[in-house]
Amino acid sequence: MIDTPLLKVSGVSKFYGSRIGCKDVNFELWPGEVLAIVGESGSGKTTLLNCISTRLLPTTGSVEYRMRDGNFRDLYHISEAERRFLMRTDWGFVHQNPADGLRMTVSAGANVGERLMAVGDRHYGKIRQTATDWLGRVEISADRIDDQPRAFSGGMRQRLQIARNLVTGPRLVFMDEPTGGLDVSVQARLLDLVRGLVNDLGLAAIVVTHDLAVARLLSHRMMVMKDGHVIEHGLTDRVLDDPREPYTQLLVSSILQV
Amino acid sequence: MTADLATYNFAYLDEQTKRMIRRAILKAIAIPGYQVPFASREMPMPYGWGTGGVQVTASIIGRQDVLKVIDQGADDTTNAVSIRAFFQKVADVAVTTHTKDATIIQTRHRIPEQKLTEDQVLVYQVPIPEPLRFLEPRETETRKMHALEEYGLMHVKLYEDIAQNGRISKTYAYPVKVDGRYVMDPSPTPKFDNPKMHMSDALQLFGAGREKRIYAVPPHTEVVSLDFEDYPFEIQTFEQDCALCGAHGVYLDEVVLDDRGGRMFVCSDTDHCEDRREHGHVGAMLAPNQEAAE
Numbered sequence: 158m159i160d161t162p163l164l165k166v167s168g169v170s171k172f173y174g175s176r177i178g179c180k181d182v183n184f185e186l187w188p189g190e191v192l193a194i195v196g197e198s199g200s201g202k203t204t205l206l207n208c209i210s211t212r213l214l215p216t217t218g219s220v221e222y223r224m225r226d227g228n229f230r231d232l233y234h235i236s237e238a239e240r241r242f243l244m245r246t247d248w249g250f251v252h253q254n255p256a257d258g259l260r261m262t263v264s265a266g267a268n269v270g271e272r273l274m275a276v277g278d279r280h281y282g283k284i285r286q287t288a289t290d291w292l293g294r295v296e297i298s299a300d301r302i303d304d305q306p307r308a309f310s311g312g313m314r315q316r317l318q319i320a321r322n323l324v325t326g327p328r329l330v331f332m333d334e335p336t337g338g339l340d341v342s343v344q345a346r347l348l349d350l351v352r353g354l355v356n357d358l359g360l361a362a363i364v365v366t367h368d369l370a371v372a373r374l375l376s377h378r379m380m381v382m383k384d385g386h387v388i389e390h391g392l393t394d395r396v397l398d399d400p401r402e403p404y405t406q407l408l409v410s411s412i413l414q415v
Numbered sequence: 416m417t418a419d420l421a422t423y424n425f426a427y428l429d430e431q432t433k434r435m436i437r438r439a440i441l442k443a444i445a446i447p448g449y450q451v452p453f454a455s456r457e458m459p460m461p462y463g464w465g466t467g468g469v470q471v472t473a474s475i476i477g478r479q480d481v482l483k484v485i486d487q488g489a490d491d492t493t494n495a496v497s498i499r500a501f502f503q504k505v506a507d508v509a510v511t512t513h514t515k516d517a518t519i520i521q522t523r524h525r526i527p528e529q530k531l532t533e534d535q536v537l538v539y540q541v542p543i544p545e546p547l548r549f550l551e552p553r554e555t556e557t558r559k560m561h562a563l564e565e566y567g568l569m570h571v572k573l574y575e576d577i578a579q580n581g582r583i584s585k586t587y588a589y590p591v592k593v594d595g596r597y598v599m600d601p602s603p604t605p606k607f608d609n610p611k612m613h614m615s616d617a618l619q620l621f622g623a624g625r626e627k628r629i630y631a632v633p634p635h636t637e638v639v640s641l642d643f644e645d646y647p648f649e650i651q652t653f654e655q656d657c658a659l660c661g662a663h664g665v666y667l668d669e670v671v672l673d674d675r676g677g678r679m680f681v682c683s684d685t686d687h688c689e690d691r692r693e694h695g696h697v698g699a700m701l702a703p704n705q706e707a708a709e
Contacts, residue, residue, distance in 0.1 A: 237559075237563065238563045241563060241565065260571070263571055263572075263574075263575045264575060264578050264579070266574070266578055267571050267574045267575045267578065270571070270574055271567060271568070271571050272567070274567040274568075274570040274571055274574065275565065275567025275568075276567070279570070279642075279643055279644050280643060280644045280645055281574060281577055281643040281644075281645050281646050282645050284574065285578075302578075303578050303579065
Protein backbone atom coordinates (compact mmCIF):
# COMPACT_ATOMS: atom_id res chain seq x y z
CA MET A 158 0.00 0.00 0.00
CA ILE A 159 2.54 2.56 1.13
CA ASP A 160 5.86 1.72 -0.38
CA THR A 161 8.08 4.61 0.63
CA PRO A 162 9.08 5.76 4.09
CA LEU A 163 8.42 9.28 5.29
CA LEU A 164 11.73 9.74 7.03
CA LYS A 165 15.10 8.11 6.54
CA VAL A 166 17.69 8.49 9.26
CA SER A 167 21.11 7.15 8.40
CA GLY A 168 24.30 7.14 10.40
CA VAL A 169 23.32 9.99 12.69
CA SER A 170 25.85 10.68 15.44
CA LYS A 171 26.21 13.58 17.78
CA PHE A 172 29.31 14.14 19.88
CA TYR A 173 29.63 16.68 22.62
CA GLY A 174 33.38 17.02 22.51
CA SER A 175 34.64 13.55 23.31
CA ARG A 176 31.39 12.50 24.95
CA ILE A 177 28.78 10.67 22.92
CA GLY A 178 25.29 12.12 22.57
CA CYS A 179 24.08 9.43 20.23
CA LYS A 180 26.04 7.22 17.87
CA ASP A 181 25.37 5.77 14.44
CA VAL A 182 21.58 5.68 14.53
CA ASN A 183 19.76 4.28 11.48
CA PHE A 184 16.05 3.83 10.99
CA GLU A 185 13.17 4.58 8.69
CA LEU A 186 9.78 5.88 9.66
CA TRP A 187 6.71 5.10 7.60
CA PRO A 188 3.58 7.21 7.18
CA GLY A 189 1.09 6.63 9.98
CA GLU A 190 3.63 4.86 12.11
CA VAL A 191 4.42 5.69 15.72
CA LEU A 192 7.94 5.03 16.86
CA ALA A 193 8.89 5.17 20.53
CA ILE A 194 12.42 5.89 21.67
CA VAL A 195 12.91 4.62 25.21
CA GLY A 196 15.81 4.50 27.60
CA GLU A 197 16.96 5.90 30.90
CA SER A 198 17.87 9.52 31.52
CA GLY A 199 21.04 10.51 29.71
CA SER A 200 20.83 7.68 27.19
CA GLY A 201 20.65 10.11 24.26
CA LYS A 202 16.93 9.96 23.50
CA THR A 203 16.38 13.69 23.43
CA THR A 204 19.66 14.36 21.63
CA LEU A 205 18.54 11.97 18.91
CA LEU A 206 15.10 13.56 18.71
CA ASN A 207 16.64 17.01 18.39
CA CYS A 208 19.02 15.82 15.70
CA ILE A 209 16.17 14.37 13.66
CA SER A 210 13.92 17.37 14.09
CA THR A 211 16.67 19.81 12.96
CA ARG A 212 16.78 21.48 16.34
CA LEU A 213 20.35 20.29 16.81
CA LEU A 214 22.97 19.80 14.10
CA PRO A 215 24.27 16.21 14.18
CA THR A 216 28.02 15.68 13.93
CA THR A 217 27.62 13.15 11.11
CA GLY A 218 24.87 11.38 9.24
CA SER A 219 21.88 12.43 7.20
CA VAL A 220 18.17 12.85 7.80
CA GLU A 221 16.00 12.67 4.71
CA TYR A 222 12.33 13.59 4.63
CA ARG A 223 9.79 12.92 1.92
CA MET A 224 8.25 16.28 1.07
CA ARG A 225 4.66 16.65 -0.04
CA ASP A 226 5.80 16.54 -3.66
CA GLY A 227 7.07 13.00 -3.03
CA ASN A 228 10.78 13.82 -3.26
CA PHE A 229 13.25 13.10 -0.51
CA ARG A 230 15.26 16.06 0.71
CA ASP A 231 18.16 16.01 3.12
CA LEU A 232 17.02 18.27 5.94
CA TYR A 233 20.49 19.62 6.49
CA HIS A 234 20.87 20.60 2.86
CA ILE A 235 17.69 22.61 2.46
CA SER A 236 17.64 26.30 3.27
CA GLU A 237 16.82 27.51 6.73
CA ALA A 238 13.68 29.16 5.40
CA GLU A 239 12.43 25.85 3.99
CA ARG A 240 13.34 24.04 7.18
CA ARG A 241 11.48 26.50 9.37
CA PHE A 242 8.51 26.43 7.04
CA LEU A 243 8.49 22.65 7.24
CA MET A 244 8.63 22.79 11.03
CA ARG A 245 5.58 24.95 11.33
CA THR A 246 3.42 23.36 8.66
CA ASP A 247 4.24 19.71 7.98
CA TRP A 248 5.69 18.94 11.40
CA GLY A 249 4.72 19.33 14.99
CA PHE A 250 6.84 19.36 18.11
CA VAL A 251 5.26 18.64 21.48
CA HIS A 252 7.54 19.62 24.33
CA GLN A 253 7.62 17.96 27.70
CA ASN A 254 7.03 21.29 29.38
CA PRO A 255 4.05 22.97 27.69
CA ALA A 256 5.47 26.40 28.55
CA ASP A 257 8.26 25.72 26.04
CA GLY A 258 5.84 25.05 23.22
CA LEU A 259 3.13 27.57 23.99
CA ARG A 260 3.01 31.33 24.07
CA MET A 261 2.03 31.75 27.67
CA THR A 262 1.01 35.39 27.36
CA VAL A 263 -1.51 35.09 24.54
CA SER A 264 -4.88 33.38 24.63
CA ALA A 265 -5.56 29.74 23.80
CA GLY A 266 -7.23 30.78 20.55
CA ALA A 267 -4.20 32.78 19.45
CA ASN A 268 -1.94 29.86 20.37
CA VAL A 269 -3.87 27.54 18.11
CA GLY A 270 -4.24 30.19 15.41
CA GLU A 271 -0.57 31.18 15.28
CA ARG A 272 0.43 28.56 12.72
CA LEU A 273 -2.54 29.45 10.55
CA MET A 274 -1.54 33.10 10.58
CA ALA A 275 2.07 32.11 9.91
CA VAL A 276 1.04 30.46 6.66
CA GLY A 277 -0.97 33.48 5.58
CA ASP A 278 -4.48 33.07 6.99
CA ARG A 279 -5.89 36.57 7.35
CA HIS A 280 -9.53 36.06 8.25
CA TYR A 281 -10.16 36.48 11.96
CA GLY A 282 -13.52 34.71 11.96
CA LYS A 283 -12.22 31.65 10.16
CA ILE A 284 -9.10 31.43 12.33
CA ARG A 285 -11.26 31.60 15.42
CA GLN A 286 -13.65 28.96 14.08
CA THR A 287 -10.76 26.58 13.38
CA ALA A 288 -9.31 27.25 16.82
CA THR A 289 -12.67 26.51 18.44
CA ASP A 290 -12.92 23.23 16.52
CA TRP A 291 -9.48 22.18 17.59
CA LEU A 292 -10.04 23.06 21.23
CA GLY A 293 -13.09 20.80 21.05
CA ARG A 294 -11.06 17.97 19.60
CA VAL A 295 -8.60 18.14 22.48
CA GLU A 296 -11.45 18.39 25.00
CA ILE A 297 -11.00 22.01 26.00
CA SER A 298 -14.35 23.77 26.26
CA ALA A 299 -14.98 26.59 23.81
CA ASP A 300 -15.53 29.19 26.53
CA ARG A 301 -11.84 28.93 27.49
CA ILE A 302 -10.72 30.17 24.07
CA ASP A 303 -9.83 33.66 25.30
CA ASP A 304 -8.05 32.49 28.44
CA GLN A 305 -4.29 32.45 28.61
CA PRO A 306 -2.56 29.08 29.08
CA ARG A 307 -1.35 30.37 32.44
CA ALA A 308 -4.89 29.83 33.69
CA PHE A 309 -4.87 26.21 32.45
CA SER A 310 -3.97 23.05 34.36
CA GLY A 311 -0.94 20.99 33.30
CA GLY A 312 -3.07 18.50 31.39
CA MET A 313 -5.00 21.24 29.58
CA ARG A 314 -1.78 23.00 28.62
CA GLN A 315 -0.43 19.80 27.15
CA ARG A 316 -3.64 19.26 25.17
CA LEU A 317 -3.53 22.86 23.99
CA GLN A 318 0.03 22.33 22.85
CA ILE A 319 -1.08 19.32 20.85
CA ALA A 320 -3.94 21.27 19.23
CA ARG A 321 -1.55 24.08 18.35
CA ASN A 322 0.74 21.62 16.60
CA LEU A 323 -1.93 19.70 14.73
CA VAL A 324 -3.90 22.65 13.37
CA THR A 325 -1.96 22.81 10.10
CA GLY A 326 -2.46 19.09 9.44
CA PRO A 327 1.15 17.96 9.88
CA ARG A 328 2.30 14.54 8.70
CA LEU A 329 4.97 14.04 11.33
CA VAL A 330 4.89 14.93 15.02
CA PHE A 331 7.77 14.76 17.47
CA MET A 332 6.91 14.31 21.11
CA ASP A 333 9.40 14.67 23.93
CA GLU A 334 8.01 13.01 27.06
CA PRO A 335 4.48 14.21 26.30
CA THR A 336 3.10 12.87 29.57
CA GLY A 337 5.97 13.90 31.81
CA GLY A 338 4.86 15.77 34.89
CA LEU A 339 1.20 14.79 34.63
CA ASP A 340 -0.56 12.67 37.20
CA VAL A 341 -1.62 9.17 36.28
CA SER A 342 -5.28 9.70 35.49
CA VAL A 343 -4.51 12.78 33.37
CA GLN A 344 -1.77 10.81 31.64
CA ALA A 345 -4.23 8.09 30.74
CA ARG A 346 -6.68 10.56 29.23
CA LEU A 347 -3.97 12.33 27.31
CA LEU A 348 -2.62 9.08 25.92
CA ASP A 349 -6.10 8.06 24.89
CA LEU A 350 -6.56 11.40 23.14
CA VAL A 351 -3.21 11.25 21.38
CA ARG A 352 -3.84 7.68 20.26
CA GLY A 353 -7.21 8.70 18.86
CA LEU A 354 -5.80 11.71 17.01
CA VAL A 355 -2.88 9.77 15.59
CA ASN A 356 -5.26 7.11 14.29
CA ASP A 357 -7.81 9.56 12.90
CA LEU A 358 -5.27 11.77 11.16
CA GLY A 359 -2.89 9.03 10.08
CA LEU A 360 0.02 10.87 11.66
CA ALA A 361 3.50 9.52 11.88
CA ALA A 362 5.05 10.25 15.24
CA ILE A 363 8.31 9.84 17.08
CA VAL A 364 7.74 9.72 20.82
CA VAL A 365 10.58 9.97 23.29
CA THR A 366 9.70 8.55 26.67
CA HIS A 367 11.20 6.78 29.65
CA ASP A 368 7.80 5.35 30.48
CA LEU A 369 7.34 1.93 28.91
CA ALA A 370 3.59 2.12 29.43
CA VAL A 371 3.45 5.15 27.13
CA ALA A 372 5.44 3.25 24.54
CA ARG A 373 3.17 0.21 24.87
CA LEU A 374 0.00 2.29 24.43
CA LEU A 375 1.06 4.62 21.65
CA SER A 376 3.73 3.06 19.53
CA HIS A 377 3.94 0.41 16.86
CA ARG A 378 7.68 0.10 16.99
CA MET A 379 10.27 1.01 19.55
CA MET A 380 13.96 1.61 19.89
CA VAL A 381 15.81 1.10 23.16
CA MET A 382 18.77 3.37 23.77
CA LYS A 383 21.63 3.06 26.19
CA ASP A 384 24.71 5.30 26.39
CA GLY A 385 23.93 6.86 23.04
CA HIS A 386 23.57 3.58 21.18
CA VAL A 387 20.43 1.91 19.91
CA ILE A 388 20.69 -1.51 21.50
CA GLU A 389 17.37 -3.00 20.51
CA HIS A 390 14.86 -2.19 17.84
CA GLY A 391 11.60 -3.94 16.95
CA LEU A 392 7.84 -4.09 17.17
CA THR A 393 6.69 -2.73 20.50
CA ASP A 394 4.91 -5.87 21.63
CA ARG A 395 7.85 -8.03 20.65
CA VAL A 396 10.38 -5.87 22.50
CA LEU A 397 8.28 -5.60 25.63
CA ASP A 398 7.13 -9.21 25.74
CA ASP A 399 10.33 -10.81 24.60
CA PRO A 400 13.26 -8.49 25.25
CA ARG A 401 16.54 -9.82 23.95
CA GLU A 402 19.18 -7.50 25.30
CA PRO A 403 20.04 -7.84 28.98
CA TYR A 404 19.52 -4.11 29.47
CA THR A 405 16.06 -4.23 27.90
CA GLN A 406 15.19 -7.21 30.08
CA LEU A 407 16.26 -5.21 33.10
CA LEU A 408 14.20 -2.22 31.93
CA VAL A 409 11.08 -4.29 31.35
CA SER A 410 11.42 -6.19 34.61
CA SER A 411 11.82 -2.98 36.57
CA ILE A 412 8.28 -1.80 35.79
CA LEU A 413 6.37 -1.58 39.03
CA GLN A 414 3.52 -4.05 39.18
CA VAL A 415 0.62 -2.79 41.23
CA MET B 416 28.17 83.84 16.78
CA THR B 417 30.12 82.17 13.99
CA ALA B 418 33.33 82.52 15.97
CA ASP B 419 31.82 80.47 18.78
CA LEU B 420 31.02 77.74 16.32
CA ALA B 421 34.68 77.03 15.69
CA THR B 422 34.63 74.47 18.49
CA TYR B 423 31.95 72.44 16.70
CA ASN B 424 32.00 70.90 13.28
CA PHE B 425 29.02 71.94 11.17
CA ALA B 426 25.93 70.23 12.64
CA TYR B 427 27.84 68.90 15.63
CA LEU B 428 28.92 65.50 14.24
CA ASP B 429 32.35 65.12 12.66
CA GLU B 430 32.47 64.43 8.93
CA GLN B 431 33.50 60.78 9.27
CA THR B 432 30.54 60.08 11.53
CA LYS B 433 28.21 61.79 9.10
CA ARG B 434 29.62 59.67 6.33
CA MET B 435 29.00 56.51 8.32
CA ILE B 436 25.42 57.58 9.02
CA ARG B 437 24.80 58.59 5.40
CA ARG B 438 25.99 55.18 4.32
CA ALA B 439 23.47 53.58 6.69
CA ILE B 440 20.78 55.92 5.35
CA LEU B 441 21.57 54.99 1.75
CA LYS B 442 21.37 51.33 2.59
CA ALA B 443 18.09 51.90 4.43
CA ILE B 444 16.64 53.67 1.40
CA ALA B 445 17.80 50.84 -0.85
CA ILE B 446 16.00 48.27 1.31
CA PRO B 447 12.75 49.96 2.36
CA GLY B 448 11.73 49.10 5.92
CA TYR B 449 14.91 47.19 6.75
CA GLN B 450 16.61 48.19 9.98
CA VAL B 451 20.23 49.08 9.29
CA PRO B 452 22.56 48.96 12.30
CA PHE B 453 24.77 52.01 12.71
CA ALA B 454 27.33 53.21 15.22
CA SER B 455 25.10 55.58 17.13
CA ARG B 456 27.00 58.37 18.88
CA GLU B 457 26.60 59.89 22.27
CA MET B 458 24.69 63.12 21.73
CA PRO B 459 24.54 66.08 24.11
CA MET B 460 21.01 65.14 25.16
CA PRO B 461 19.53 62.13 26.91
CA TYR B 462 18.31 59.01 25.15
CA GLY B 463 14.60 59.30 24.61
CA TRP B 464 14.95 62.89 23.46
CA GLY B 465 15.45 61.94 19.87
CA THR B 466 19.16 61.22 19.63
CA GLY B 467 18.54 58.97 16.64
CA GLY B 468 16.54 61.57 14.78
CA VAL B 469 19.09 64.26 15.64
CA GLN B 470 21.94 62.18 14.23
CA VAL B 471 20.02 61.55 11.01
CA THR B 472 19.16 65.22 10.69
CA ALA B 473 22.74 66.25 11.44
CA SER B 474 24.00 63.96 8.68
CA ILE B 475 21.69 65.21 5.96
CA ILE B 476 21.35 68.89 6.82
CA GLY B 477 23.10 71.48 4.64
CA ARG B 478 23.62 75.20 5.11
CA GLN B 479 20.73 76.06 2.80
CA ASP B 480 18.24 73.79 4.56
CA VAL B 481 15.27 75.07 6.54
CA LEU B 482 14.52 72.99 9.60
CA LYS B 483 11.25 72.41 11.39
CA VAL B 484 11.05 70.31 14.55
CA ILE B 485 7.80 69.04 15.98
CA ASP B 486 6.93 67.08 19.08
CA GLN B 487 3.47 65.47 19.12
CA GLY B 488 2.61 67.85 16.30
CA ALA B 489 3.57 70.96 18.24
CA ASP B 490 6.44 73.34 17.47
CA ASP B 491 6.54 74.84 20.94
CA THR B 492 7.11 71.97 23.37
CA THR B 493 10.39 71.35 25.19
CA ASN B 494 11.68 68.63 22.93
CA ALA B 495 10.95 70.55 19.74
CA VAL B 496 12.31 73.85 21.04
CA SER B 497 15.50 72.24 22.37
CA ILE B 498 16.33 70.35 19.19
CA ARG B 499 15.56 73.40 17.06
CA ALA B 500 17.82 75.53 19.25
CA PHE B 501 20.51 72.83 19.06
CA PHE B 502 20.66 72.99 15.29
CA GLN B 503 20.53 76.77 15.27
CA LYS B 504 23.55 76.74 17.50
CA VAL B 505 25.65 74.01 15.89
CA ALA B 506 24.64 74.43 12.24
CA ASP B 507 23.39 78.00 12.12
CA VAL B 508 20.61 76.96 9.76
CA ALA B 509 17.33 78.70 9.15
CA VAL B 510 14.44 77.30 11.16
CA THR B 511 10.73 77.60 10.69
CA THR B 512 7.48 76.42 12.17
CA HIS B 513 5.72 76.43 8.81
CA THR B 514 5.45 72.97 7.31
CA LYS B 515 5.41 74.27 3.76
CA ASP B 516 8.64 76.26 4.18
CA ALA B 517 10.68 73.47 5.72
CA THR B 518 13.04 71.22 3.77
CA ILE B 519 13.76 68.92 6.71
CA ILE B 520 11.14 68.17 9.33
CA GLN B 521 12.26 66.25 12.38
CA THR B 522 9.29 64.78 14.17
CA ARG B 523 8.38 62.98 17.31
CA HIS B 524 5.09 61.09 17.10
CA ARG B 525 3.25 62.95 14.32
CA ILE B 526 3.20 63.53 10.60
CA PRO B 527 2.14 67.08 9.65
CA GLU B 528 -1.42 67.44 8.40
CA GLN B 529 -0.27 69.30 5.32
CA LYS B 530 0.74 66.99 2.49
CA LEU B 531 4.50 66.81 2.19
CA THR B 532 6.29 67.32 -1.10
CA GLU B 533 9.17 65.61 -2.85
CA ASP B 534 11.47 68.45 -1.76
CA GLN B 535 11.00 67.58 1.89
CA VAL B 536 12.51 64.97 4.18
CA LEU B 537 10.68 63.74 7.25
CA VAL B 538 12.98 62.48 10.04
CA TYR B 539 11.35 60.39 12.76
CA GLN B 540 12.67 59.91 16.27
CA VAL B 541 12.24 56.25 17.11
CA PRO B 542 12.36 54.76 20.60
CA ILE B 543 12.04 51.05 19.70
CA PRO B 544 12.57 50.22 16.03
CA GLU B 545 11.74 46.52 16.29
CA PRO B 546 8.01 45.91 15.70
CA LEU B 547 8.34 42.34 16.98
CA ARG B 548 10.17 43.31 20.17
CA PHE B 549 7.38 42.76 22.67
CA LEU B 550 6.31 39.55 20.97
CA GLU B 551 9.78 38.03 20.67
CA PRO B 552 12.43 39.40 23.02
CA ARG B 553 15.45 37.78 21.32
CA GLU B 554 17.14 40.06 18.79
CA THR B 555 18.76 37.07 17.06
CA GLU B 556 15.33 35.58 16.54
CA THR B 557 13.60 38.78 15.34
CA ARG B 558 16.36 39.39 12.79
CA LYS B 559 15.86 35.87 11.52
CA MET B 560 12.12 36.42 11.34
CA HIS B 561 12.66 39.54 9.24
CA ALA B 562 15.15 37.75 7.03
CA LEU B 563 12.79 34.84 6.40
CA GLU B 564 9.68 37.04 6.25
CA GLU B 565 8.04 35.18 9.13
CA TYR B 566 5.49 37.69 10.27
CA GLY B 567 2.72 35.43 11.57
CA LEU B 568 3.47 36.57 15.09
CA MET B 569 2.47 40.13 14.29
CA HIS B 570 -0.99 38.89 13.42
CA VAL B 571 -1.11 36.88 16.63
CA LYS B 572 -0.86 40.21 18.41
CA LEU B 573 -3.69 41.67 16.34
CA TYR B 574 -5.77 38.51 16.85
CA GLU B 575 -5.26 38.84 20.58
CA ASP B 576 -6.40 42.47 20.44
CA ILE B 577 -9.64 41.52 18.75
CA ALA B 578 -10.21 38.53 21.06
CA GLN B 579 -9.77 40.67 24.17
CA ASN B 580 -11.27 43.98 23.05
CA GLY B 581 -13.50 43.21 20.10
CA ARG B 582 -11.38 45.34 17.78
CA ILE B 583 -7.73 46.01 16.99
CA SER B 584 -6.96 48.21 19.96
CA LYS B 585 -3.48 49.29 18.90
CA THR B 586 -3.74 53.02 18.29
CA TYR B 587 -0.12 54.06 17.82
CA ALA B 588 3.07 52.42 16.50
CA TYR B 589 0.68 50.41 14.37
CA PRO B 590 2.72 47.89 12.36
CA VAL B 591 2.99 48.38 8.61
CA LYS B 592 4.40 46.36 5.75
CA VAL B 593 6.71 48.37 3.53
CA ASP B 594 6.99 47.68 -0.18
CA GLY B 595 5.42 44.26 0.33
CA ARG B 596 8.42 42.96 2.23
CA TYR B 597 9.52 44.26 5.64
CA VAL B 598 7.22 44.78 8.58
CA MET B 599 8.12 48.09 10.17
CA ASP B 600 7.31 50.03 13.30
CA PRO B 601 6.27 53.51 12.12
CA SER B 602 7.52 54.92 15.49
CA PRO B 603 4.85 55.90 18.03
CA THR B 604 2.82 58.00 15.62
CA PRO B 605 -0.94 57.57 15.97
CA LYS B 606 -2.33 55.10 13.45
CA PHE B 607 -4.21 58.11 12.09
CA ASP B 608 -0.98 59.03 10.33
CA ASN B 609 -0.30 55.61 8.78
CA PRO B 610 -2.14 56.34 5.51
CA LYS B 611 0.04 59.46 5.05
CA MET B 612 3.13 57.27 4.85
CA HIS B 613 1.71 55.34 1.92
CA MET B 614 3.04 56.59 -1.44
CA SER B 615 4.31 59.73 0.25
CA ASP B 616 6.12 62.21 -1.99
CA ALA B 617 8.61 62.97 0.76
CA LEU B 618 11.51 60.80 1.83
CA GLN B 619 10.95 59.36 5.32
CA LEU B 620 13.93 58.51 7.51
CA PHE B 621 13.78 56.84 10.92
CA GLY B 622 16.55 57.07 13.51
CA ALA B 623 16.75 55.12 16.76
CA GLY B 624 19.74 56.33 18.76
CA ARG B 625 19.70 54.04 21.75
CA GLU B 626 18.85 50.97 19.65
CA LYS B 627 21.38 52.00 16.97
CA ARG B 628 19.13 51.44 13.97
CA ILE B 629 18.22 53.50 10.93
CA TYR B 630 15.46 52.63 8.50
CA ALA B 631 13.68 54.43 5.71
CA VAL B 632 10.68 54.64 3.46
CA PRO B 633 11.69 56.08 0.08
CA PRO B 634 9.23 58.37 -1.76
CA HIS B 635 6.34 56.70 -3.58
CA THR B 636 6.62 53.47 -1.62
CA GLU B 637 3.76 51.23 -0.62
CA VAL B 638 3.10 51.27 3.14
CA VAL B 639 0.26 48.99 4.17
CA SER B 640 -1.10 48.71 7.70
CA LEU B 641 -1.54 45.09 8.80
CA ASP B 642 -5.06 43.88 9.46
CA PHE B 643 -7.54 41.03 9.03
CA GLU B 644 -9.91 40.62 6.09
CA ASP B 645 -12.91 40.83 8.42
CA TYR B 646 -11.35 43.46 10.70
CA PRO B 647 -9.87 45.97 8.27
CA PHE B 648 -7.48 48.71 9.37
CA GLU B 649 -9.22 51.94 10.25
CA ILE B 650 -7.97 55.27 11.57
CA GLN B 651 -9.27 57.24 14.51
CA THR B 652 -12.22 59.54 13.88
CA PHE B 653 -13.25 62.48 15.99
CA GLU B 654 -16.81 63.58 16.63
CA GLN B 655 -15.79 67.16 17.32
CA ASP B 656 -13.98 69.69 15.19
CA CYS B 657 -10.94 71.60 16.41
CA ALA B 658 -12.14 74.08 19.07
CA LEU B 659 -9.81 76.80 17.77
CA CYS B 660 -9.82 76.49 13.99
CA GLY B 661 -12.82 74.26 13.32
CA ALA B 662 -10.76 71.76 11.33
CA HIS B 663 -12.40 68.44 10.61
CA GLY B 664 -10.71 65.15 9.73
CA VAL B 665 -7.44 66.05 11.45
CA TYR B 666 -5.84 64.52 14.53
CA LEU B 667 -7.05 66.23 17.69
CA ASP B 668 -5.58 66.45 21.19
CA GLU B 669 -7.89 66.45 24.18
CA VAL B 670 -7.09 69.22 26.62
CA VAL B 671 -8.61 69.13 30.11
CA LEU B 672 -9.66 72.65 31.11
CA ASP B 673 -10.84 72.32 34.71
CA ASP B 674 -11.75 69.74 37.33
CA ARG B 675 -15.45 69.79 36.48
CA GLY B 676 -15.24 67.81 33.28
CA GLY B 677 -14.45 70.76 31.02
CA ARG B 678 -12.36 69.80 28.01
CA MET B 679 -11.55 70.91 24.53
CA PHE B 680 -10.27 69.20 21.41
CA VAL B 681 -7.63 71.05 19.42
CA CYS B 682 -5.45 70.28 16.43
CA SER B 683 -2.35 68.40 17.46
CA ASP B 684 -0.54 70.01 14.51
CA THR B 685 -0.09 73.57 15.83
CA ASP B 686 1.18 74.98 12.55
CA HIS B 687 -1.83 73.63 10.70
CA CYS B 688 -4.15 75.17 13.31
CA GLU B 689 -2.47 78.58 13.24
CA ASP B 690 -2.42 78.59 9.47
CA ARG B 691 -6.13 77.89 9.33
CA ARG B 692 -6.92 80.62 11.84
CA GLU B 693 -4.87 83.10 9.82
CA HIS B 694 -7.03 82.21 6.87
CA GLY B 695 -10.14 83.09 8.84
CA HIS B 696 -11.31 79.68 10.04
CA VAL B 697 -12.81 79.87 13.51
CA GLY B 698 -13.59 77.04 15.88
CA ALA B 699 -16.41 76.73 18.41
CA MET B 700 -14.37 78.05 21.29
CA LEU B 701 -13.15 81.22 19.64
CA ALA B 702 -16.45 82.10 17.98
CA PRO B 703 -18.45 83.24 21.08
CA ASN B 704 -15.55 85.40 22.25
CA GLN B 705 -15.60 87.19 18.95
CA GLU B 706 -19.28 87.82 19.28
CA ALA B 707 -18.71 89.24 22.76
CA ALA B 708 -15.99 91.49 21.40
CA GLU B 709 -18.31 92.80 18.76
